Amino acid sequence: MPIRHSEVTPRSVYLNRRGFLAGAAAKFATPGKSPLSTTETPTPYQDVTTYNNFYEFGTDKSQPAQRAHTLITSPWSVTIEGLVARPRIIDIDEILKLAPLEERIYRMRCVEGWSMVIPWVGFSLSELIKRVEPLSKARYVAFESFYNSKQMPGAGGAGIPFPYVEGLRMDEALNPLTLLSVGLYGDLLPKQNGAPVRIVVPWKYGFKSIKSIARIRFVEKEPPTTWSRSNAREYGFYSNVNPKVDHPRWSQAKERRIGEFFKRDTLPFNGYGAQTASMYDGMDLRKYY
Amino acid sequence: MRKTLVFLLCLTPLALLVFRGARQELGANPIEFITHATGDWTLRFLLLTLAVTPARRLLKTPGLIRYRRMLGLFAFFYGTLHLATYVWLDKFFDLPEMLKDVAKRRFITAGALALLVMTPLAITSTKGWIRRLGGRNWQRLHRLVYLSAAAGVVHYWWLVKSDIREPAAYAVALVALLGFRAATLSLRQPVGSR
Numbered sequence: 001m002p003i004r005h006s007e008v009t010p011r012s013v014y015l016n017r018r019g020f021l022a023g024a025a026a027k028f029a030t031p032g033k034s035p036l037s038t039t040e041t042p043t044p045y046q047d048v049t050t051y052n053n054f055y056e057f058g059t060d061k062s063q064p065a066q067r068a069h070t071l072i073t074s075p076w077s078v079t080i081e082g083l084v085a086r087p088r089i090i091d092i093d094e095i096l097k098l099a100p101l102e103e104r105i106y107r108m109r110c111v112e113g114w115s116m117v118i119p120w121v122g123f124s125l126s127e128l129i130k131r132v133e134p135l136s137k138a139r140y141v142a143f144e145s146f147y148n149s150k151q152m153p154g155a156g157g158a159g160i161p162f163p164y165v166e167g168l169r170m171d172e173a174l175n176p177l178t179l180l181s182v183g184l185y186g187d188l189l190p191k192q193n194g195a196p197v198r199i200v201v202p203w204k205y206g207f208k209s210i211k212s213i214a215r216i217r218f219v220e221k222e223p224p225t226t227w228s229r230s231n232a233r234e235y236g237f238y239s240n241v242n243p244k245v246d247h248p249r250w251s252q253a254k255e256r257r258i259g260e261f262f263k264r265d266t267l268p269f270n271g272y273g274a275q276t277a278s279m280y281d282g283m284d285l286r287k288y289y
Numbered sequence: 290m291r292k293t294l295v296f297l298l299c300l301t302p303l304a305l306l307v308f309r310g311a312r313q314e315l316g317a318n319p320i321e322f323i324t325h326a327t328g329d330w331t332l333r334f335l336l337l338t339l340a341v342t343p344a345r346r347l348l349k350t351p352g353l354i355r356y357r358r359m360l361g362l363f364a365f366f367y368g369t370l371h372l373a374t375y376v377w378l379d380k381f382f383d384l385p386e387m388l389k390d391v392a393k394r395r396f397i398t399a400g401a402l403a404l405l406v407m408t409p410l411a412i413t414s415t416k417g418w419i420r421r422l423g424g425r426n427w428q429r430l431h432r433l434v435y436l437s438a439a440a441g442v443v444h445y446w447w448l449v450k451s452d453i454r455e456p457a458a459y460a461v462a463l464v465a466l467l468g469f470r471a472a473t474l475s476l477r478q479p480v481g482s483r
Contacts, residue, residue, distance in 0.1 A: 043317075046317075047317035050316070051317035055452075059450075160451045231451075246393075249394050249395075250390075250394060251389075256320065256321075258317050262381065
């Protein structure tokens with residue numbers, strides 16, 4: 001019998017916690033719920049914040065929660081550069097006020113075959129992009145995570161190069177689903193979840209949703225990405241969730257939703273095909289995996 | 290008495306797993322946790338089994354031989370639990386999917402080989418089988434444990450995404466244990482034992 005989330009975390013506890021946070025921290029005025037949210041039950045806060053892939057803090061999924069406290073997230077700024085009319089360095093406090101914050105409850109599918117439902121807080125990345133006015137030559141957006149080996153002591157043996165870099169095509173970056181996230185569960189992002197600012201691209205495998213962003217560069221050519229640089233055969237630039245294209249070492253047809261016993265079928269584009277599939281019309285998704 | 294103690298010690302990893310499971314302390318992804326724990330202990334017991342011979346020599350404790358069969362059988366035991374986790378909790382008895390895995394995913398091929406090779410060794414681990422096969426043949430057959438351990442380490446190495454430190458540690462241990470045998474073999478050669 002499948003274990004329901006509602007059995008794992010009583011709804012009242014979840015609601016209580018949010019009530020408590022609203023009263024105590026009052027970091028965010030209660031963000032409005034976005035119509036882009038799923039109605040599925042969110043994965044318990046405990047799981048969302050203790051089961052993380054953030055290799056700068058170690059490759060074991062419990063390590064980021066234990067070690068990420070060394071990351072200094074204040075002060076923080078993001079450098080925006082490249083092919084834009086208004087390149088600038090933007091402070092995190094300004095990012096928080098750039099556009100109305102929304103709660104976006106998204107499915108998150110990891111390339112490793114597990115998934116979660118996470119109530120993010122943020123706004124569409126397009127809000128930021130339109131303010132810096134990309135030039136017409138800008139066709140891709142390159143992202144770079146903050147990297148500091150003193151603050152990120154787990155990075156040494158991870159086996160991938162740092163700083164972590166990711167990229168999106170301009171239309172992907174402008175898609176309303178692409179979220180610039182600053183929080184989850186009504187609070188600021190925990191450090192292990194990519195504080196203080198990250199993106200969330202829910203129709204792609206989780207590693208595309210880069211954490212703790214330090215730099216955003218607008219470029220003409222497809223930018224390199226960390227995982228495809230480290231293993232191009234296994235991780236492509238697009239990395240759209242696709243049950244029909246297996247990872248060379250495991251099937252992507254099914255996934256284990258954290259908290260559930262049985263596996264469920266993985267949906268094309270992680271169930272966001274209605275808003276995203278048209279961007280890939282005419283592309284062979286086996287070739288552009 | 291001492292053997293019972295070792296037996297119970299060998300069961301501790303399983304007991305801890307059950308205990309933590311009952312207290313819901315296996316983390317966000319308990320099935321992954323169980324898979325990794327049983328796999329880790331299979332490899333550890335394989336290496337412990339292979340460590341008996343070098344330990345007897347180096348520590349001058351020939352009596353350790355009494356524990357070798359038990360250690361080997363525990364490797365098989367944890368390996369079987371590892372397989373059961375995969376068959377039941379990961380694949381839910383989906384046979385075509387599992388066959389596809391074994392054929393297509395080389396890390397699973399290696400893991401399947403490691404356990405397959407261990408099976409006849411577990412079966413023929415009794416005194417009766419040693420007698421039936423004859424000491425020399427039995428020993429020859431049981432050299433397959435080297436292949437099983439190597440396939441097990443390769444299985445782990447091919448599974449990890451990028452951080453190879455742990456499988457590398459197992460590989461180093463295995464190379465050391467096999468290296469010891471190679472070294473003692475070549476040292477003994479000039480004496481003309483064979």
